[in-house]
Amino acid sequence: xxxxxxxxxxxxxxxxxxxxxxxxxxxxxxxxxxxxxxxxxxxxxxxxxxxxxxxxxxxxxxxxxxxxxxxxxxxxxxxxxxxxxxxxxxxxxxxxxxxxxxxxxxxxxxxxxxxxxxxxxxxxxxxxxxxxxxxxxxxxxxxxxxxxxxxxxxxxxxxxxxxxxxxxxxxxxxxxxxxxxxxxxxxxxxxxxx
Numbered sequence: 001x002x003x004x005x006x007x008x009x010x011x012x013x014x015x016x017x018x019x020x021x022x023x024x025x026x027x028x029x030x031x032x033x034x035x036x037x038x039x040x041x042x043x044x045x046x047x048x049x050x051x052x053x054x055x056x057x058x059x060x061x062x063x064x065x066x067x068x069x070x071x072x073x074x075x076x077x078x079x080x081x082x083x084x085x086x087x088x089x090x091x092x093x094x095x096x097x098x099x100x101x102x103x104x105x106x107x108x109x110x111x112x113x114x115x116x117x118x119x120x121x122x123x124x125x126x127x128x129x130x131x132x133x134x135x136x137x138x139x140x141x142x143x144x145x146x147x148x149x150x151x152x153x154x155x156x157x158x159x160x161x162x163x164x165x166x167x168x169x170x171x172x173x174x175x176x177x178x179x180x181x182x183x184x185x186x187x188x189x190x191x192x193x194x
Contacts (some may be wrong), residue, residue, distance in 0.1 A: 006042060010113045013047040016063065017117045023062035026052035028107035028118040030091065030125065037112040037119045039151040046087040048100045049119060053092040060090075082127035095131045122153035123162070130159070133168035140172055147176055156184045 013033055020027045031038055031048030051059055060070045060079055069082040077093040092099050106119035120128075129143045147154065156173075163169030173184040 003019065008084075009044075009047060009086050012088060014113055014115045015066070015083055016047070016049065016068070016081055016088045017112075017115055017130045018060050019050065019066045019068070020051070021117070022057060023058055025055040025059045025062065026101070026104050027059070027090075028104055028120045029112060030120045030128065032090075033112070034120045034125055035146055035149065037110050038122055038125075038150055038153060040146065046089055047092055048089045050091045050094075050103070052100065052104060053098045055083035056090070056092050094128050097131075122150045123158040126150065126154055126159050127162035130163045130169035130172055131166055133172065135168075138168055138178070140175060143172060144175075147181060151182050156182055156191070160184065 003191050007100040012030070017027075017029070021091060027049050028034070028051075029047075030050045031046075032040075032042075032044030033047045033079050036044075037080045056079060060072070060081075071078060071080040071082070078091045079088050082089060097103075103120075103124055104118065105125060106121035108121065109116055110119045112119065126143070129146055133140075133143070160173065163173065176182055177184045
């Protein structure tokens with residue numbers, strides 16, 4: 001993780017997690033920080049949390065009360081919190097999916113840098129990463145690293161179903177199948193490699 005520095009970014013992550021917990025916000029650690037919490041390499045320039053769509057205003061108010069700078073960008077799917085120069089994204093919707101009780105309920109409570117917090121389910125992490133693939137962003141290297149690290153934690157059926165509408169995600173799952181990283185194919189898929 002980078003930002004002002006890896007240790008500073010971890011401190012900001014812990015601070016924001018504590019603020020969200022104290023405010024009763026339903027959330028989970030996401031993005032590269034969640035991959036790190038689940039055994040992956042440290043990396044990233046910010047920290048991502050997903051939070052229940054109904055808790056956005058509560059989260060912003062709690063962050064502001066804790067002395068953190070907040071921002072509501074025009075994208076409409078996240079808000080931002082800054083601890084000095086460290087950016088924390090609070091994501092409440094990605095693509096056509098609203099962060100809800102079901103997604104947050106699949107999170108696992110883990111100790112991350114000595115703070116207990118919910119961490120997004122590995123399958124949900126992979127779905128989010130694969131849904132970000134597009135004609136303008138079709139680099140398979142980051143999701144390939146992610147699935148190699150998390151492969152035993154991933155429910156591939158959940159990933160297939162979550163990515164069913166994305167041709168880029170389907171191409172990535174085919175690559176994972178061909179590389180023998182995991183059996184990602186459904187029985188009815190015409191491209192099964194056996």
